[in-house]
Amino acid sequence: MRNRIPVPGGLTFAVLALALVLGAAPARAFFGLGSRHTAVTPQGDAVLLPLAGVADGKAHFFELRDAGKAVRFFVVQSADGVVRAAFDACDVCYHARKGYVQDGEQMVCVNCSQRFHVARINEVQGGCNPAPLERTVDGDTLRIPLAALRAGAGYF
Numbered sequence: 001m002r003n004r005i006p007v008p009g010g011l012t013f014a015v016l017a018l019a020l021v022l023g024a025a026p027a028r029a030f031f032g033l034g035s036r037h038t039a040v041t042p043q044g045d046a047v048l049l050p051l052a053g054v055a056d057g058k059a060h061f062f063e064l065r066d067a068g069k070a071v072r073f074f075v076v077q078s079a080d081g082v083v084r085a086a087f088d089a090c091d092v093c094y095h096a097r098k099g100y101v102q103d104g105e106q107m108v109c110v111n112c113s114q115r116f117h118v119a120r121i122n123e124v125q126g127g128c129n130p131a132p133l134e135r136t137v138d139g140d141t142l143r144i145p146l147a148a149l150r151a152g153a154g155y156f
Contacts, residue, residue, distance in 0.1 A: 086130030
C-alpha cells in the first residue's frame with residue numbers, strides 16, 4: 001500500500017484559490033476571518049489620519065462604526081502626490097459589499113472587475129468609480145469630516 005498525501009478539501013482549496021486571486025486581505029474579509037479595514041474613531045467632528053501613515057502609494061482601508069453602521073473607506077496617495085479618499089463602495093456595486101482592491105496604480109472593483117486609475121479618485125464620480133470622500137490636508141494630518149462619512153452610510 002502506498003502512502004497518500006492528503007489533498008486539501010474543496011472548501012480549503014476554494015479559500016486558498018480566492019486568496020491567490022484577490023489577495024489575502026479581501027479573502028479574509030469575504031470569509032469573515034477578520035477585516036482588512038482598520039477601525040478609526042472620530043476626534044471631534046472629523047477622522048484624523050497622520051499623512052505619514054498613508055502617503056506610500058498603497059491603499060489603506062478604514063472603518064468607522066457610527067450609529068450601528070460600519071462606514072468603510074480607503075485613502076491612497078497617487079503618483080502626483082495627492083492624497084485621495086473614497087468610500088469602499090460605488091454607486092453601482094455597493095449592494096454587493098465587496099469594495100475595491102488595489103492593483104498597482106489601479107483600484108479594482110471586486111464585484112465587477114472595473115479598474116480605475118488612482119489619480120481619478122476624487123476627480124471622477126458616478127458609475128462604478130470609487131465614491132469620492134471629502135478630505136483636506138492640514139499640515140501633516142488628513143482630515144475627513146464626520147458629516148461626509150455619515151453622508152455615505154447608505155452605501156453600507
